[in-house]
Amino acid sequence: MRVLRAGVVGAGTMGGEIAQVIASAGVPVVLKDIEQSVVDAGLEKAGQVTGAQLEGLVEKEKLTQKEADAQAEEVVGRITGATDYAGFGEVDFVIEAVPERRPVKQSVMAELDAVCPGHAILASNTSSLSITEMAEATGRPGKVVGFHFFYPASTMRLIEVIEGEDTSEDTLQAASNFAGRLRKTAIRCGDAPGFVVNRILNSAISEIWKVTDGEGLDVQEVDRVIQESRAAPVGPFYLTDLLGLDTVLHVAEHLHDSYGDRFYVSSAMQKLVADGNLGKKTGKGFYEHGSPQREQAVPANEDLPDSLAERMSLKTLVEACLVLEDGESSAKDIEIGMMMGAGILPGPFTRADGQGLDTLLESLERARSEWGESFEPPLILRRLVAQGRLGKESGQGFFAYPIPDEGQTRETIALETCGSARLGRVRTDGDPRGDVGIVWLDRAPANPLSPQVIAELGDLWAEVDGNLRAVIFASSTIFTFSAGADIKKFTRMSPAEVRELIDAAHALMRAMERSSTVTIAAVNSLAFGGGCELAMACDIRLAAQSASFGQPEINLGIIPGFGGTQRLPRLVGAAKALEMNLLGDPIGAYEALELGLANKVVPDHELFDTALSWAHGLAGRAPLAVQQIKRVSAAGDLDEGVEAEKQGFAAVFESEDAKEGVGAFLGKRQAEFKGT
Numbered sequence: 001m002r003v004l005r006a007g008v009v010g011a012g013t014m015g016g017e018i019a020q021v022i023a024s025a026g027v028p029v030v031l032k033d034i035e036q037s038v039v040d041a042g043l044e045k046a047g048q049v050t051g052a053q054l055e056g057l058v059e060k061e062k063l064t065q066k067e068a069d070a071q072a073e074e075v076v077g078r079i080t081g082a083t084d085y086a087g088f089g090e091v092d093f094v095i096e097a098v099p100e101r102r103p104v105k106q107s108v109m110a111e112l113d114a115v116c117p118g119h120a121i122l123a124s125n126t127s128s129l130s131i132t133e134m135a136e137a138t139g140r141p142g143k144v145v146g147f148h149f150f151y152p153a154s155t156m157r158l159i160e161v162i163e164g165e166d167t168s169e170d171t172l173q174a175a176s177n178f179a180g181r182l183r184k185t186a187i188r189c190g191d192a193p194g195f196v197v198n199r200i201l202n203s204a205i206s207e208i209w210k211v212t213d214g215e216g217l218d219v220q221e222v223d224r225v226i227q228e229s230r231a232a233p234v235g236p237f238y239l240t241d242l243l244g245l246d247t248v249l250h251v252a253e254h255l256h257d258s259y260g261d262r263f264y265v266s267s268a269m270q271k272l273v274a275d276g277n278l279g280k281k282t283g284k285g286f287y288e289h290g291s292p293q294r295e296q297a298v299p300a301n302e303d304l305p306d307s308l309a310e311r312m313s314l315k316t317l318v319e320a321c322l323v324l325e326d327g328e329s330s331a332k333d334i335e336i337g338m339m340m341g342a343g344i345l346p347g348p349f350t351r352a353d354g355q356g357l358d359t360l361l362e363s364l365e366r367a368r369s370e371w372g373e374s375f376e377p378p379l380i381l382r383r384l385v386a387q388g389r390l391g392k393e394s395g396q397g398f399f400a401y402p403i404p405d406e407g408q409t410r411e412t413i414a415l416e417t418c419g420s421a422r423l424g425r426v427r428t429d430g431d432p433r434g435d436v437g438i439v440w441l442d443r444a445p446a447n448p449l450s451p452q453v454i455a456e457l458g459d460l461w462a463e464v465d466g467n468l469r470a471v472i473f474a475s476s477t478i479f480t481f482s483a484g485a486d487i488k489k490f491t492r493m494s495p496a497e498v499r500e501l502i503d504a505a506h507a508l509m510r511a512m513e514r515s516s517t518v519t520i521a522a523v524n525s526l527a528f529g530g531g532c533e534l535a536m537a538c539d540i541r542l543a544a545q546s547a548s549f550g551q552p553e554i555n556l557g558i559i560p561g562f563g564g565t566q567r568l569p570r571l572v573g574a575a576k577a578l579e580m581n582l583l584g585d586p587i588g589a590y591e592a593l594e595l596g597l598a599n600k601v602v603p604d605h606e607l608f609d610t611a612l613s614w615a616h617g618l619a620g621r622a623p624l625a626v627q628q629i630k631r632v633s634a635a636g637d638l639d640e641g642v643e644a645e646k647q648g649f650a651a652v653f654e655s656e657d658a659k660e661g662v663g664a665f666l667g668k669r670q671a672e673f674k675g676t
């Protein structure tokens with residue numbers, strides 16, 4: 001679904017900026033509140049934010065002042081203020097940002113259901129309330145979704161897309177696509193209290209609240225220690241002051257009620273709220289705002305610095321694992337959420353993989369005996385350690401990591417060959433490099449298919465073609481499989497250079513398709529443009545649940561250049577391919593499966609093992625037969641195809657492998673094919 005017009009209800013702290021984000025993405029938006037003065041304030045806020053953003057571009061000399069003024073006028077001109085629902089009969093996507101109270105949200109949802117067109121998606125910016133319950137107030141529960149921005153909405157890049165019990169896959173995909181259009185990153189979450197980011201952050205911070213309350217520590221000193229340790233970008237008390245103590249207290253109580261004692265409600269915060277001290281907005285909270293800072297106190301405990309930061313980091317990991325175990329989100333989305341929504345860099349799983357999961361398991365066991373049950377090592381961590389998946393060093397932990405062969409690390413890609421011990425486990429020294437290869441796309445975060453990548457892939461392919469039996473294309477970053485061509489490089493290339501690049505990419509992809517080596521794309525994340533085209537040139541496409549595919553070239557006014565107009569219709573049919581190439585909207589993994597673009601969809605954490613398992617299975621197939629099947633399968637029209645098949649059959653039927661295969665079948669033994 002294409003959003004041509006949007007609505008925002010509630011023009012408070014969040015609503016004004018949300019409208020601004022939508023308008024600056026070129027979408028007209030109506031912003032409604034109950035009071036005209038609040039609408040005016042929301043519009044003013046949108047204007048200020050737009051002005052500040054454009055001023056930045058003028059300073060960087062990317063725009064002239066005149067251009068900036070004209071753009072500002074255009075952006076603000078796309079926002080219409082309202083105190084009634086008059087403009088809502090034309091919207092495709094509405095976001096409610098009214099106060100965090102269930103009855104208020106439910107009555108707004110019911111009103112929206114009555115005034116918005118039947119196809120419109122009704123989204124909620126709630127931080128903690130149930131999407132399922134809000135959907136119950138409407139006659140379109142399949143079209144109700146959580147769409148949780150972070151404060152401040154204009155600068156924070158994350159949106160949590162929350163799936164209520166009845167939210168349809170179409171709605172989820174449309175919401176993710178709309179987030180992409182707003183230049184935000186969407187992560188998917190289940191409808192559980194606190195969703196992903198607030199739940200994990202609150203769990204971690206509540207450890208700090210608990211120890212500070214219990215030991216009477218100085219909050220500024222605690223903040224300093226946490227910030228210096230880089231366990232979090234801002235001290236937890238200062239952050240609470242910024243967000244508003246009443247809001248944070250409300251969330252903390254809700255999470256304590258929902259999950260129990262591993263969420264602690266700060267008594268110091270309760271007292272401050274009872275006295276009307278709500279943080280920065282009232283001038284006083286844990287800090288005095290606008291007055292000189294107090295002198296820093298001496299830490300009460302000499303061990304304080306290390307143990308505090310460790311406590312917060314370990315609790316972050318525990319809660320992140322529990323979100324994963326509960327099936328509320330994928331490891332990738334949790335990781336991205338904590339990086340973009342909480343500023344924890346790297347995120348908890350990459351951090352843990354880097355430190356070694358066995359080490360962390362020991363630390364957690366120690367922490368549990370010292371600090372209590374909230375540090376109980378999560379099951380998933382125990383399992384990973386039991387499987388020998390100890391993190392980055394071992395090649396697998398929460399995520400999979402390259403262990404390239406010696407001399408096989410190029411600037412943008414790396415080759416790892418492996419035997420079956422890599423499957424389901426980790427690389428071991430005794431594991432011989434076998435006949436399966438993994439080509440790691442290794443240019444985080446976007447894995448662009450630049451001229452250099454195409455050249456390196458071409459060289460590498462010449463080495464492995466026919467020598468390895470199966471090759472997996474995998475990404476070493478969670479952010480993308482490959483986001484497509486390197487647009488910046490494109491703009492600096494001459495037409496002749498572009499032609500050369502396109503020729504090289506086609507030569508590579510046709511060579512892959514004609515080879516006796518089977519190719520598998522393990523699509524872990526976004527496969528857009530050239531990334532999607534590379535995946536389509538592979539023989540098999542395995543997709544993680546959170547993967548998405550798309551040919552967005554049309555948005556740049558160009559067309560797919562690496563075969564997207566040819567392979568896509570062959571895979572998904574002419575009509576759908578035309579739609580995807582003309583609209584440029586991405587599709588999710590399950591739709592890709594339904595259409596025939598993906599061969600299989602698996603949970604994110606199973607993708608790498610599934611790809612290895614398929615590769616090892618396919619590596620045992622007779623190479624000559626593999627090559628002929630690949631070569632003739634999609635050959636031209638039917639008559640040409642049948643002719644090609646006849647020739648291919650004859651070529652293979654005479655081979656040694658054919659004799660071996662038939663002999664092994666009759667002899668009831670395992671065939672060993674040599675490619676002759």
Ligand SMILES: NC(=O)c1ccc[n+]([C@@H]2O[C@H](COP(=O)([O-])OP(=O)(O)OC[C@H]3O[C@@H](n4cnc5c(N)ncnc54)[C@H](O)[C@@H]3O)[C@@H](O)[C@H]2O)c1
Pocket residue numbers: 009010011012013014015032033034035038096097098099100104108125126127128148149150151243
């Ligand atoms: N403030 C944050 O940091 C933050 C961050 C993420 C999400 N949220 C969520 O966003 C939502 C809004 O939060 P906020 O901080 O902007 O609240 P806010 O109190 O600043 O704004 C809410 C606005 O809604 C208006 N309103 C109330 N009833 C209405 C109705 N029936 N129709 C139209 N407008 C109505 C109010 O007049 C007010 O202007 C909440 O669900 C909150 O949990 C807040």
